[in-house]
Amino acid sequence: MDYEVVIGLEVHAELATRSKIYCSCTTEFGGEPNTHCCPICTGMPGVLPVLNKKVVEYAVKAGLATNCNIASFSKQDRKNYFYPDLPKAFQTSQYDLPLCFGGAIEIDVNGVKKSIGLTRIHIEEDAGKLIHDAWADGTLVDYNRCGVPLIEIVSEPDLRSADEVKAYFEKLKSILEYIEVSDCKMQEGSLRADVNLSVRKRGQREFGTRTEMKNLNSIKAIVRAVEAETKRQIEELEYGGTIIQETRRWDDNKGESYAMRSKEEAHDYRYFPEPDLLPIVVGEEWLSQIKAEIPELPDQRKSRYVEKFELPEYDAAVLTSSKIIADYFEAAAAVNSNVKAISNWIMGDLMRAINEKEIEFSNIPVAPEDLAGLIGLIDKGTITGKAAKKVFDIMFETGKKPMDVVKEEGLEAVNDEAAILLAVKEAISNNPKSVEDYKAGKKQAIGFLVGQIMKATKGKAQPQTVNELLVKELEK
Amino acid sequence: MEICKLTACQTAEMIRKRELGVEEVTKAYLDRVEKLDTSLDSFVTVCNEEAMDSARRVQKRIDSGEAVSKAAGLPIALKDNICTMGVKTTCASRMLGDFNPPYDATVSKKLKAADTVLLGKLNMDEFAMGGSTESSYFKITKNPWDLERVPGGSSGGSAAAVAADFTTFALGSDTGGSIRQPSSFCGVVGLKPTYGAVSRYGLVAFASSLDQIGPITKDVADCALAMNLITGHDCMDSTSADIKYPDYLEFLKNDIKGMKIGIPKEYLGQGLNSEVKEAILNSLKQLEGMGAVCEEVSLPLTEYAIPAYYLISSAEASSNLARYDGVKYGYRAEKYTDLLDMYKQTRDEGFGDEVKRRIILGTYALSSGYYDAYYKKALQVRTLIQNDFNKVFKDYDLIVGPTAPTTAYKIGEKSKDPIQMYLGDIFTVSANIAGLPGISLPCAKDSKNLPIGIQFIGKAFDEGSLIRAAYTFEQNTKLDMEPAGLSTLI
Numbered sequence: 014m015d016y017e018v019v020i021g022l023e024v025h026a027e028l029a030t031r032s033k034i035y036c037s038c039t040t041e042f043g044g045e046p047n048t049h050c051c052p053i054c055t056g057m058p059g060v061l062p063v064l065n066k067k068v069v070e071y072a073v074k075a076g077l078a079t080n081c082n083i084a085s086f087s088k089q090d091r092k093n094y095f096y097p098d099l100p101k102a103f104q105t106s107q108y109d110l111p112l113c114f115g116g117a118i119e120i121d122v123n124g125v126k127k128s129i130g131l132t133r134i135h136i137e138e139d140a141g142k143l144i145h146d147a148w149a150d151g152t153l154v155d156y157n158r159c160g161v162p163l164i165e166i167v168s169e170p171d172l173r174s175a176d177e178v179k180a181y182f183e184k185l186k187s188i189l190e191y192i193e194v195s196d197c198k199m200q201e202g203s204l205r206a207d208v209n210l211s212v213r214k215r216g217q218r219e220f221g222t223r224t225e226m227k228n229l230n231s232i233k234a235i236v237r238a239v240e241a242e243t244k245r246q247i248e249e250l251e252y253g254g255t256i257i258q259e260t261r262r263w264d265d266n267k268g269e270s271y272a273m274r275s276k277e278e279a280h281d282y283r284y285f286p287e288p289d290l291l292p293i294v295v296g297e298e299w300l301s302q303i304k305a306e307i308p309e310l311p312d313q314r315k316s317r318y319v320e321k322f323e324l325p326e327y328d329a330a331v332l333t334s335s336k337i338i339a340d341y342f343e344a345a346a347a348v349n350s351n352v353k354a355i356s357n358w359i360m361g362d363l364m365r366a367i368n369e370k371e372i373e374f375s376n377i378p379v380a381p382e383d384l385a386g387l388i389g390l391i392d393k394g395t396i397t398g399k400a401a402k403k404v405f406d407i408m409f410e411t412g413k414k415p416m417d418v419v420k421e422e423g424l425e426a427v428n429d430e431a432a433i434l435l436a437v438k439e440a441i442s443n444n445p446k447s448v449e450d451y452k453a454g455k456k457q458a459i460g461f462l463v464g465q466i467m468k469a470t471k472g473k474a475q476p477q478t479v480n481e482l483l484v485k486e487l488e489k
Numbered sequence: 490m491e492i493c494k495l496t497a498c499q500t501a502e503m504i505r506k507r508e509l510g511v512e513e514v515t516k517a518y519l520d521r522v523e524k525l526d527t528s529l530d531s532f533v534t535v536c537n538e539e540a541m542d543s544a545r546r547v548q549k550r551i552d553s554g555e556a557v558s559k560a561a562g563l564p565i566a567l568k569d570n571i572c573t574m575g576v577k578t579t580c581a582s583r584m585l586g587d588f589n590p591p592y593d594a595t596v597s598k599k600l601k602a603a604d605t606v607l608l609g610k611l612n613m614d615e616f617a618m619g620g621s622t623e624s625s626y627f628k629i630t631k632n633p634w635d636l637e638r639v640p641g642g643s644s645g646g647s648a649a650a651v652a653a654d655f656t657t658f659a660l661g662s663d664t665g666g667s668i669r670q671p672s673s674f675c676g677v678v679g680l681k682p683t684y685g686a687v688s689r690y691g692l693v694a695f696a697s698s699l700d701q702i703g704p705i706t707k708d709v710a711d712c713a714l715a716m717n718l719i720t721g722h723d724c725m726d727s728t729s730a731d732i733k734y735p736d737y738l739e740f741l742k743n744d745i746k747g748m749k750i751g752i753p754k755e756y757l758g759q760g761l762n763s764e765v766k767e768a769i770l771n772s773l774k775q776l777e778g779m780g781a782v783c784e785e786v787s788l789p790l791t792e793y794a795i796p797a798y799y800l801i802s803s804a805e806a807s808s809n810l811a812r813y814d815g816v817k818y819g820y821r822a823e824k825y826t827d828l829l830d831m832y833k834q835t836r837d838e839g840f841g842d843e844v845k846r847r848i849i850l851g852t853y854a855l856s857s858g859y860y861d862a863y864y865k866k867a868l869q870v871r872t873l874i875q876n877d878f879n880k881v882f883k884d885y886d887l888i889v890g891p892t893a894p895t896t897a898y899k900i901g902e903k904s905k906d907p908i909q910m911y912l913g914d915i916f917t918v919s920a921n922i923a924g925l926p927g928i929s930l931p932c933a934k935d936s937k938n939l940p941i942g943i944q945f946i947g948k949a950f951d952e953g954s955l956i957r958a959a960y961t962f963e964q965n966t967k968l969d970m971e972p973a974g975l976s977t978l979i
Contacts, residue, residue: 056817059578061727097816281856291728
């Protein structure tokens with residue numbers, strides 16, 4: 014039987030405001046437990062919340078950047094439930110009148126473009142963290158994260174595969190980074206997703222029963238969870254079972270999910286309007302101010318790269334997928350007009366080195382100007398492309414300037430015809446079989462000989478000169 | 490001269506003129522509390538040493554010629570749901586029995602800044618839920634007029650303490666009548682300001698959209714003085730109104746000629762005690778005699794005010810009181826098996842019956858499937874009630890009526906019958922629902938020599954007219970307001 018999977022994502026992003034949503038405590042990650050909190054964010058008796066205006070601005074920005082409508086009048090509501098990490102025993106959130114609604118973003122999976130609808134974006138506060146320390150008697154709670162502002166971005170059930178989910182999530186992350194409303198550090202929990210998933214027989218109109226997997230905090234985990242849950246649901250149905258509407262916990266180490274609570278056990282949150290806060294009114298003037306602050310977004314930047322830099326669509330997409338990569342590219346392109354070479358180096362050697370060394374793009378030791386400089390050295394013939402790879406590796410290791418590395422390592426290209434000719438002659442006399450092949454018409458045999466010459470000159474010989482001299486000698 | 494018999498205004502003036510010392514005044518009040526409050530039980534906490542310390546500090550400031558407020562040196566007391574840094578704030582609940590707030594409520598800060606002297610914290614119904622102060626976890630406060638009777642509630646400690654001259658004035662809080670009704674029962678002046686006129690920051694929340702802090706005073710002039718100290722915009726309270734607040738002392742004018750006063754016919758109907766009704770009708774004649782134009786008006790939705798009030802206030806309370814879970818501060822049960830059991834035991838042992846009743850009612854009203862029928866409908870009624878008032882206030886300056894349907898009743902008389910207790914709020918809740926200011930002041934005494942209160946309700950932020958009308962009424966109806974029950978103790 015052929016099944017179709019239907020997925021909607023709820024993405025929580027911590028906003029990068031300096032202070033919390035309802036008090037002036039810092040939002041900084043980490044810190045000694047319970048040092049970033051005050052009577053307000055710990056919900057002491059009698060305290061009152063005051064909404065941080067920046068939170069509204071950032072959320073509206075996110076709404077505008079994802080083509081949402083912005084509500085001129087919205088309100089905040091209390092979501093009531095008991096848990097020790099929630100000091101007021103309610104989370105202030107938005108229920109029926111969210112700040113942003115009805116948006117969409119475009120994704121591209123293997124060249125196929127698709128628009129994914131956004132139901133809404135609303136603001137809310139984060140909760141604290143429970144710490145189950147083995148050595149401690151009982152559980153401890155850290156309220157530092159309590160009251161850190163969040164936006165929840167709810168998609169329509171428009172996603173149909175793990176690839177689409179990945180593309181959507183990455184696009185969303187990229188947009189949030191571009192508009193600088195969230196640092197999107199998944200390892201610190203500032204970006205996380207809940208996956209709502211159901212399957213149905215292809216062609217069936219109604220949705221199947223869905224399950225929800227909460228708090229997935231890496232792209233890898235999201236993809237694995239989607240794949241595993243799709244498989245689980247299909248198998249369940251194939252064996253004549255039924256899907257139960259429930260919340261499941263994904264264990265990324267085991268690659269399995271477990272039922273947490275069923276629909277019957279679900280909380281009745283008893284939402285009602287937060288009486289301590291006034292409705293949020295976003296007037297025309299404020300809205301246009303926020304609009305004016307929206308920078309160039311990934312799609313716009315991609316088009317610019319294709320038009321202005323004449324980069325292939327693929328390169329433009331990869332480079333603009335993350336603001337930090339695009340900024341790096343542009344800083345390099347500002348000092349070297351060989352943009353295609355810059356693009357190749359970023360997508361190739363730079364990405365490879367980052368993956369090997371497992372470091373963040375923001376921490377790479379090679380400044381964009383130095384990468385541009387390295388490419389300039391190749392273009393001028395100062396070093397060969399082969400030597401450049403070695404120079405790059407040292408630069409990546411040490412952060413040194415390209416020319417300094419070239420000098421220290423003695424990697425300048427050899428363009429001394431006499432020296433190269435010597436190597437050419439040596440290669441010809443040492444490899445009579447290849448010479449025979451070449452003369453018999455197998456022109457590709459020349460590649461082997463070039464390789465031998467480059468080896469002999471330690472990669473420093475200018476390939477063009479090598480080629481010219483070799484052909485001349487062979488044709489003699 | 491008996492120091493404690495002076496009004497706040499008189500005392501403050503004598504302190505400023507150096508005819509009285511702050512320590513002398515403070516000592517006089519503390520002595521009186523120590524001697525008499527064992528019979529009245531109006532205080533939960535008395536700050537003997539702290540009060541004398543701050544009295545000395547204030548006196549020093551006065552002696553050194555520093556600029557001080559018009560209330561400098563006045564000993565005051567606060568309802569025990571108003572947070573005071575370093576002084577226990579219990580809400581008369583076991584749940585917060587040992588709670589020592591690390592912050593001051595905005596009003597506490599303002600009163601400190603005005604160089605007043607905090608004598609202590611006053612008893613109340615637990616979490617301000619009740620109309621008799623009988624639901625306090627700690628003690629039952631007695632009415633100074635008759636020690637067998639309740640002082641009203643929930644600010645019963647505040648009203649009793651002012652009536653007993655235990656403080657120059659007190660602050661209470663009013664969610665459905667909790668300042669005005671006890672003021673009426675104890676024969677003092679109590680004003681519930683417009684919602685938003687006084688910061689709620691640091692007032693332990695009962696029902697956020699209805700709660701308001703206000704003064705309970707010996708007379709109307711003191712009320713104006715206290716209002717000057719506590720009103721004003723506060724950036725810590727989003728619902729606080731950012732407007733220009735007047736000098737309320739300027740409204741102390743013995744003149745209501747031409748003032749148009751409406752008497753809602755619904756306020757003189759069923760359930761109103763006949764002696765109270767007679768007193769109010771007589772007061773209307775007096776008001777006319779003073780030059781006011783009194784006419785009958787209608788607030789047709791009055792009968793729906795009580796149900797709407799109990800739904801809205803209980804719903805908000807169920808959420809506001811959910812934070813008392815034993816995790817962070819306050820009471821925690823000693824024995825429990827797991828987290829859920831800890832919550833259950835803590836809340837079972839920490840809250841009294843009336844609080845539990847409201848939490849259950851409010852939780853039910855907000856539950857999925859019932860929200861529309863209860864909470865939402867109550868909000869709709871709220872809007873309609875506001876419209877009713879707006880209509881009347883197009884043609885009238887004030888609304889007048891009784892504060893409570895009865896005078897003070899006996900301790901235990903209604904505490905077993907919540908509905909009877911709730912109906913006692915009939916004339917006061919509408920002002921909270923509509924966010925309007927209301928003042929209660931004594932207008933007569935009944936045949937049992939118990940005070941009867943008259944209530945004026947005004948337009949939003951027009952406390953000035955309330956004070957003017959109340960002041961005029963007070964000046965022209967000199968009543969002997971010496972509490973009889975208290976004199977038996979002296």
